[in-house]
Amino acid sequence: MKKVERKKRDIKSYYLMALFFTAIAAIIYGTCFAEKTIDYPALIKQNVPGITSIEKIVGTIRAYKIDAVGKRYYAVCDSAVGYQSRIETMTILTDKGLVEKVIVTRHAETPVFFDRLYSQKFFDQFKSLSLSEPIYLGGAYGYSGFLDGRQTENFIDRVTGSTVSSHAVAEAVNKGTLYIASQFFDKQWTNPYDIYQLNSKTLAMIVVFLIALIATFIKKISRFRIWWLLIIIGVMGFFVKEFVTANNLFSIVTLQIPRLTNLGWYVIMVGSLGFVVLFGKNIYCTWVCPFGAVQEFLNKAAGFKSLGISPQVTRILKLAAPTILWIAIMLGTWVGDYGTLDYQPFSAFFLFKAVWVMWLMLPIFIFISLFINRFYCQFFCPVGFILNLLNRWRNNGVRVWNQIWNRLWNGIWNQRCKTNKG
Template identity: 25%
Template sequence: MKQSNNRGRTVSRPAINWAPWLGRLCWLSLLAAFVVGLVWRQPDHLLQLQEVFPGAEIQRLTEASGEQYRVLDENRALTVSLGQGQGYGGPLVTAVIVDERGRLQDTRLVSHKETPGYLFRFADGKFLRQFRGHMANSDFLLGQGVDALSGATLTSRGLTSSIRQGAHQAAMRLGLARSWAEPELHVGLKELLAVLLFVAAALSRRVPRAYQSRYNRVLSVASVLLIGYWLNSALSIALVGSMLLGYFPSPAQHPLWYIMLAGTLGSILLLGRNLYCSQLCPFHQIQKWLHRISGLNLALHPALKRRGKWLANGLLWLSTMLIFLSRTPAMGAYEPFSMLFSLDGLGVQWYLLPLSLLGAFVVSDFWCRLFCPLGRFLTLTLELRARGRRYLPGRLGIGRRS
């Protein structure tokens, strides 16, 4: 800025740098959204049950463990026990309806924070119906009398865990024998392959240069086929939102959830490398393939290139605000991954998928550079790690270059 002094001379005054103030405002708004969501979005289970049993008289059984209710509906006395499990995107609450003999009459989904694309597969009710007729003190273990829904294993585990918790609470109140088996940690082929993919990505720089290109091509194909389609575990901002909100599933039920997060964040914090975005993200790899097929390399407009970081930051901020205010991780997730890998999509994803794929034909890493909130979150984590190296003792080895 220029300003005239008393002698008529023009002097320069430095322009105000608004970026730091805008950054502080964003952090404060996120903190406020987290507190507001925590205070005002507490679930009212009694009101939710009233919607499930309209016109029924519902009383909470204060002497029972967990949340259990007596429902008087059409001259029937039922025990309704609420259980909670963890799906892919957040908690699921189910109502387990048990008669006086301890036999399950029905199960209902009361509330959830799950990603809609996964939960939509359960709309026909077939999965929930398989629990009817079982005694409340049964094991209720996925794969042992309970069949998972194909393509939605994590959601199936979450619903099963929720029903098991509610049924066992009711069994204890009714005095049934505590004969059920507890779930055990089961690490199978899927979990082993996920670990091996992260190890392979971490060792990629140690591969001799003559084999580097072939090695990276194999890793690229493996990430698309395994993480994208078979494991169906591409990371998203919804998964990060679950972590930030404290929605941590049982390690015994969701080991793959922990492997993906630990591998991604661990490589950033310990190695200083974003292995997921650079080598393991299946959507990133598909973009690379499309760009090579087209052979085009259209440069972004200079203004868009300069402001690309601001656009990605703004989308990340907006996603996180929606997640915190709603306490629902899926509310902030708009990535089109589920449409491509699980063939399910909702709302804006129908428009973003063709846009991102078309953009990848002409612009390298079109989605990653401009729109991906997860990529921006991981990049910010890398930047925070770099800043923290100045304050961490060198003897810990955390700040050393890998």
């Protein structure tokens, strides 16, 4: 019997190793070798009529001087990190220092969110804004570059539900316009997107993680867990609306990391990954994840008898999360867009926006969680799988290191004892 179990365990290990190494190879290929080359002069010709010449400006930023029939334009490219990827924009400006057009040249954001920028005509707002001062972002309290009641007409309004992407586009445009303003219009101003913003949502996240950390080590707090679940659902789910997703973790692997002005991103990443490294505990899934809290609260509130799952079925279901994650990575590499990683239920449940497949799956996950506690978390969540895997690697590494250190120390101590006796 033990030989059969060991054989099954070996097959599972080989399967997971195959998924891991092929996924890493796909990511390296997709990010380093399969990146699409953009023909910037051709893109300029598509958007500026009557062009007679395009001259690339020598410098650290990609910029062009454009001559058209009776007119001169400038085009500048820059980028900023959005929700899950770096968003690059090309800003075309007139010789009067006004924005003519903003074009997104590359991004890998979740389509269901980024498409809202187009459907709500977000980019049309940039038309005729001036580079003599920054372009602020209205309706984005707590974000760098926030309008904050300034007396200016040089601003755009963010798109509700896509604030992170709206902010990244505005930041990229500002970086580009500041370069053109200083080089050709003798204008200098402080970029507001370089200023830190500590808002109530970020503070709420910090408090949540600190309490979760305390609760992990003080077991008596567990008696209030049912109330804590309600707090997490309200605070992290409907107020903060920030979640650790496969997209976030993937952005770290591909080094698509936002600047420190996005403090909320760093709080949730340090709170999830940092606590794994420091304490060897997956605090996020257990105490902070709002969708996990929803499932556990409904399970406790319903009080139904738990459905028993056989060990054989459990072992098979445990392979679902890594397999689906692997498929998403492979599809993302194939199509050149890792928006395929956005298959989690957070946006559907808390933001009321998701792809149609998730709308079909969400009620199924919720219903089954009434009978099987945290059903989605146990068998399908890519974040839970990754954090638990990292946690296991970390603890195994610490255990091996301690064994090596103890052997070295005991060897040194024994050697000293022998020397002293001699």
